[in-house]
Amino acid sequence: MAGNGSIYLRNIRFEWPGRPRFAIAVEELLLEPRDTVLLLGESGSGKSTLLSLICGTVLPTCGELVVAGTNLTSLSGTARDRFRAEQIGVVFQQFNLLPFVSVLDNILLPLRFAPGRRQRAPEPESQAGELCRKLGLPEGILEMRAARLSVGEQQRVAVARSLIGQPPILIADEPTSSLDEASRGNFLDLLFDQVRSQESTLLMVSHDSRLAKRFDRVVRISEIATVERGRG
Numbered sequence: 001m002a003g004n005g006s007i008y009l010r011n012i013r014f015e016w017p018g019r020p021r022f023a024i025a026v027e028e029l030l031l032e033p034r035d036t037v038l039l040l041g042e043s044g045s046g047k048s049t050l051l052s053l054i055c056g057t058v059l060p061t062c063g064e065l066v067v068a069g070t071n072l073t074s075l076s077g078t079a080r081d082r083f084r085a086e087q088i089g090v091v092f093q094q095f096n097l098l099p100f101v102s103v104l105d106n107i108l109l110p111l112r113f114a115p116g117r118r119q120r121a122p123e124p125e126s127q128a129g130e131l132c133r134k135l136g137l138p139e140g141i142l143e144m145r146a147a148r149l150s151v152g153e154q155q156r157v158a159v160a161r162s163l164i165g166q167p168p169i170l171i172a173d174e175p176t177s178s179l180d181e182a183s184r185g186n187f188l189d190l191l192f193d194q195v196r197s198q199e200s201t202l203l204m205v206s207h208d209s210r211l212a213k214r215f216d217r218v219v220r221i222s223e224i225a226t227v228e229r230g231r232g
Contacts, residue, residue, distance in 0.1 A: 004069050005033030005168035005201040007054055012063035014053060023228045024049050026063070029219065033168070036195065036202040038211055041221035047205045050225065051173060054203070055088055056080035068168055085114035089162030089200070091172040095154045097161075099147035104128055106146050107161045117165030124164065131160040134197075135190050152183060156190065163194055170195060172204040176211070188214055 012026040024046040031037050041047045052058045053065060056072045057080075065072045068087040072080060089110070097106050107128040111118045121127045125142075132141055135156040146154065155175065162170055172191070176184045192214065195202045204215070212218045 005199075006035075006066075006068065007031040007169065007201070007203065008064065008066040009053070010064040012053065012060045012065060014049060014058060014060045016049070024225055025228070026050065026053075026225045029224050031201055031203060033201055034199050036192070036214070036216045037204070038215040038218045039203060039205045039221055040207065040209055040212075040218060041205070042207055044227075045221050046225050046227045047221055048173070050221065051171060051203075051205060055090065055171065056084050082113070085110055086116045087167055087169055089164075089167040089170045091158050091162045091170070091175045093174040093177060095158040097146040097149075097154055097157060100145055102142065103132070103144050103146055103149070103157050104142040106157060107131070107142075107164055110161060110167075111165055114165065117167060121165040128160060128164060131163055131194070132156070134194060135160055136186075152179075152187075155179075155187060159191055159194070163198060163200070166198045166200070168200060170200045170202045172202070174206055175204070176206065176208065184211075 007029065009026050009029045011028075013023060015023040039047060039050070049058075053060060054067060056067070056075070059065075059073055070083060070087075072083070075083060098109070104125065108124050111121060111124055118124070129142060137153060137156050137160075141149075141153070146157065149157065158175075176187060179187060188211070204211070
């Protein structure tokens with residue numbers, strides 16, 4: 001059974017409201033605590049929908065969905081929001097930083113919604129600075145506005161935000177898609193260093209099979225899920 005830092009889906013089915021005959025069915029997916037797993041799939045294969053299920057932003061119509069020891073189908077929408085803030089750090093493909101506030105405010109944002117996560121960062125500004133240092137960001141960046149950062153700097157700030165307060169699960173949605181090969185390698189080195197130092201479980205979604213050697217395990221979404229499409 002799923003425990004802290006684990007992800008377990010079994011016999012899941014989900015249908016997007018307003019999209020007739022669009023559905024995803026997941027037979028089974030298990031991530032143990034501290035696993036690093038690469039989920040591969042082409043565009044339209046259901047990767048983003050699967051991440052939405054794991055994060056609790058949508059609920060399955062049936063099946064078992066247990067994340068970090070919690071049955072998400074038993075929680076209200078508000079409770080799922082609190083759970084996600086506490087237990088899951090997310091690196092979005094487009095980073096989703098607030099452009100006109102400081103880097104520090106961007107990194108600390110998840111702690112506003114997660115008191116338990118705040119307790120794991122008793123000196124949040126110090127932890128934010130240490131994460132930035134380990135991620136290779138320049139000294140003084142905490143005071144800069146996010147809009148002034150390069151793409152690579154924005155990406156690393158997004159990782160620092162996802163790691164602040166040591167969430168047991170980290171989910172990364174195509175975080176290397178806009179990077180060249182050298183930048184991609186450097187970014188993954190930094191990401192894995194931090195994931196391992198915090199003993200987080202990592203699920204990264206990508207269409208790039210060249211990343212496979214970095215991970216404990218590679219799962220192709222076609223092996224665990226089917227997507228149904230059709231007209232009403």
